[in-house]
Amino acid sequence: MSTPAPAFNEVIHSPVRLRICGLLRRVAELEFAVIRDTLAVNDANLSKNLKVLTDAGLVAVRKESSSTRADARRLTWVALTPAGKTALESHLAALAEIAGSGSSS
Amino acid sequence: MENDFEPHERPTSAEARDALSALDADGASLAERMVTPWWYHLCLGLIVAVLTGAQALPGAYSIIVIALGIIAIPLLTTAYNQRYGISTTQPAGPRSRRLLFIAVAFLVVAMLSALALKLTEQNPAWGLVPAAVAAVATVLIGRRYDDALRAELSGSAGEKA
Numbered sequence: 001m002s003t004p005a006p007a008f009n010e011v012i013h014s015p016v017r018l019r020i021c022g023l024l025r026r027v028a029e030l031e032f033a034v035i036r037d038t039l040a041v042n043d044a045n046l047s048k049n050l051k052v053l054t055d056a057g058l059v060a061v062r063k064e065s066s067s068t069r070a071d072a073r074r075l076t077w078v079a080l081t082p083a084g085k086t087a088l089e090s091h092l093a094a095l096a097e098i099a100g101s102g103s104s105s
Numbered sequence: 106m107e108n109d110f111e112p113h114e115r116p117t118s119a120e121a122r123d124a125l126s127a128l129d130a131d132g133a134s135l136a137e138r139m140v141t142p143w144w145y146h147l148c149l150g151l152i153v154a155v156l157t158g159a160q161a162l163p164g165a166y167s168i169i170v171i172a173l174g175i176i177a178i179p180l181l182t183t184a185y186n187q188r189y190g191i192s193t194t195q196p197a198g199p200r201s202r203r204l205l206f207i208a209v210a211f212l213v214v215a216m217l218s219a220l221a222l223k224l225t226e227q228n229p230a231w232g233l234v235p236a237a238v239a240a241v242a243t244v245l246i247g248r249r250y251d252d253a254l255r256a257e258l259s260g261s262a263g264e265k266a
Contacts, residue, residue, distance in 0.1 A: 008115055013116070013124075015124075015127075018124060018127075018128070019127060019128065019131050022127075022128035022131055022132065023131055023132070023135055026132070026193075026197045026257070026258055027135075027191060027192060027193050027197075027258075028192045028193055028194040028195070029186075029191075029192040030135075030190060030191060030192070031186075031190030031191070032190075033190055034135075034138060034189075034190035034191060037138075038131060038134045038135050038138060039131065064187075075187060075190070077192070092125070092128075095116070095121045095124055095125055096121075096125065098115065098116060098117075098118055098121040099118050099121035099122040099125060100118070101118050
């Protein structure tokens, strides 16, 4: 895989959204509760940020019923879209470039 | 807490380093959550053994058993995904990729061996040998694969997947 061109992404670069994308980067999908618990954020905050990412076409969300849950609630699976993967890699490359620049301003 | 819903200026180099470090810490936390239950690789090994041994079975028996094995794999992975909330479908780095390649190579050789037994009209019971080899290889390599995957998931944000 070629190195993506650095491109700063305003949508991804919020504290929680970057961390959500960072978690999703190396897995196929994560369940909502796993993201929430790993990032130690509340349901509402995670939902709002996922909505922003979904509206931007960076993340896809799907619902799945679960036989393992006694209350019959549905699982919510989250994944990066192909566009989201590309945007994230470019954003990480931009961050690495900025981090390596040594500038403090 | 920093607001996630206001425009963000480009970070300073220190902020960029902090953001990348936070991603590494999150990766390590996620890796800790990626638990493989004791039954997972045993079940997978059993399914692989069935798929391998079925190659040596005559006619329709082979097709039926292979079909059952193919159905069992997504059932197993779905059970794991629903229980742990993490779905991985590909290696996360070079070590896990290498282990996956080795596991697939073992499986192909075992299946071809079982098929050769059938084509040379040997007793189908000999099919148990490649089936057992494939099962043991799946369990042993599968556990190493998961260890490698966890290590790679907790690796640095700048690494390529």
